């Protein structure tokens with residue numbers, strides 16, 4: 152047998168096989184050298200690692216181009232129904248520092264959208280992602296003295312080898328009433344499917360001032376000032392709003408939302424018209440919903456509904472009822488959260504000044520909507536008030552979720568439990584009115600990025616026992632159930648995990664000079680920092696373990712490395728205090744000689760996709776501990792499960808379905824269920840009663856309150872403790888006891904490596920449902936009315952008579 156491949160070689164091989172296709176290696180080398188020389192203008196003596204990465208990226212891109220053009224030609228010819236995925240959260244991550252290792256590929260920061268694009272291309276759908284090309288993406292997080300500090304993410308500084316600007320397709324981005332025209336410049340990025348010759352397009356818009364910007368107004372005047380003022384227009388695509396599950400209501404954000412909508416709809420209509428061959432003269436829009444599906448990722452692109460109505464009625468001169476029928480049949484809406492502070496409610500006053508015609512249209516939509524409700528529920532003012540698109544209490548606002556529900560033919564949540572909450576609570580009146588509209592589409596993740604690329608060792612091991620087909624059909628993982636008792640397979644699975652842990656420990660040592668114990672349990676809690684995700688509950692557990700060790704230093708203890716990471720929204724005070732508490736506890740625990748190697752607390756700086764790819768494969772225990780009813784689905788939970796971590800979690804979001812798939816006995820499920828939370832709300836949650844009743848909780852809280860972890864500033868955490876005692880919406884104390892007990896069960900099982908790994912294998916075998924291929928197949932058939940793999944794109948080197956006279960679409 153040949154020497155086994157290193158991870159790096161496996162990754163490279165899989166990347167090349169999967170994304171580029173099997174190409175001549177000598178050709179690849181030549182192309183690489185050509186790019187280093189001509190594109191980057193470097194020789195090997197002075198080339199930096201980034202130059203090598205860019206040369207490689209250009210080489211890979213070259214190999215996509217043929218397929219990319221071919222795919223788009225094919226769509227133009229076959230004219231299938233197009234699927235448009237609109238999101239304010241597409242974001243290409245920084246180009247990677249490290250050369251060969253990351254052979255590739257788009258590195259997105261936002262989880263939900265990128266998996267879907269991958270799956271849409273893999274399933275051969277004629278799909279497009281549309282969004283904004285932010286000049287500054289999600290900030291980089293630095294930890295200074297234990298506090299989060301934000302830095303701008305200047306990700307375009309060195310250029311982006313994946314994108315292609317298309318200035319020739321520049322469009323009007325918007326005409327604000329109070330300012331001038333803003334142009335939208337498209338940047339296209341190829342989205343390759345897995346081994347199927349399909350390359351779809353993600354088109355991101357960048358705001359540009361027209362060359363005559365402000366010059367007509369200022370004609371006699373200030374040319375210099377007019378050029379400087381171009382920034383006003385171009386600021387629209389400057390920066391991604393970093394809020395997570397929070398609606399801020401800023402004017403610039405509304406401009407962003409309308410900007411992407413205005414440019415995208417023009418593009419969609421143009422494509423619809425150009426692919427309608429043989430119909431000269433006035434376009435018929437009758438077939439529009441048969442040719443176009445638009446998926447609204449959250450309410451952020453909701454202005455697309457009044458915008459399409461405006462185009463149909465004002466420009467294309469359709470009558471209102473026809474336009475409304477077409478519009479509703481075109482749109483579908485995905486809800487992503489039930490937290491009230493996250494729901495978008497734009498002030499009428501702001502819409503009045505910025506988008507008065509759209510406001511008129513919204514009013515008219517609301518009028519017919521309310522007329523219908525009045526007819527069905529006569530004299531029911533309360534019903535009208537609850538279902539109106541316009542909220543009248545306090546400042547008048549447009550409820551964007553209501554607009555999306557009324558303007559779509561399908562509305563979905565992202566996990567069973569979440570979709571049920573939507574139907575029975577948040578949008579109950581709407582689901583009673585149109586029950587057939589409400590659906591569930593449980594989220595998923597792409598096994599290409601979240602197994603093949605990030606964990607080649609495990610991917611390869613699985614392929615050895617069940618073959619490679621599982622990559623495109625993740626349900627096949629259930630075949631692993633035959634190997635649960637296979638001693639060799641158990642040994643190999645645990646070896647892969649141990650290798651990943653060693654590698655991650657090495658990474659921490661190189662980058663941060665922190666040493667961790669690689670034989671300890673890696674207990675990982677990485678996701679955005681938010682009260683509802685309850686990093687605080689984890690923190691209370693850490694302190695409890697610490698107190699137990701100090702009280703009984705010689706008692707047996709299952710060593711743990713607790714790794715917590717995530718960004719706090721810059722304006723979210725409580726989330727930033729949570730980070731400071733974690734780092735402060737780490738400071739004390741990590742430097743206490745009594746603790747030694749038993750317990751370490753690491754705050755993982757700047758958690759992002761590229762770091763997720765490193766830490767998730769190295770994780771033993773995945774923390775998914777949100778208050779039941781608050782996490783819509785989660786996707787982190789699925790990534791960990793696929794990578795051989797066990798889950799400690801509440802019955803929330805997709806955890807419920809993970810437990811259903813793997814069997815509840817194969818997860819560490821604890822705490823209140825949704826019903827228990829509702830009951831506790833009814834009787835009133837009294838944090839103090841738990842504090843008085845549970846000695847270990849009392850001790851922990853007394854330590855935080857008295858400044859045990861902040862000796863220089865004993866008052867430091869008083870906002871935080873005050874919240875926990877007096878107004879904790881997420882009921883941390885109510886789950887404290889159950890969580891501690893459950894963690895003891897985790898430690899106990901970890902002492903038996905064979906039993907632990909058997910449970911790991913059962914979990915991996917049960918992960919099939921959580922492929923985004925399954926999610927997208929459901930959207931395709933149940934929402935968009937298209938069939939996956941309807942279209943087979945031929946390979947680029949195989950001439951096809953029928954593709955000629957190509958017009959770009």
Ligand SMILES: *Cc1c(COP(=O)(O)O)cnc(C)c1O
Nearest residue numbers: 262678759760763785786787788
């Ligand atoms: C998957 C992912 C998330 C989502 O994690 P949840 O646990 O579902 O909140 C967030 N950030 C990054 C970088 C991710 O990769």
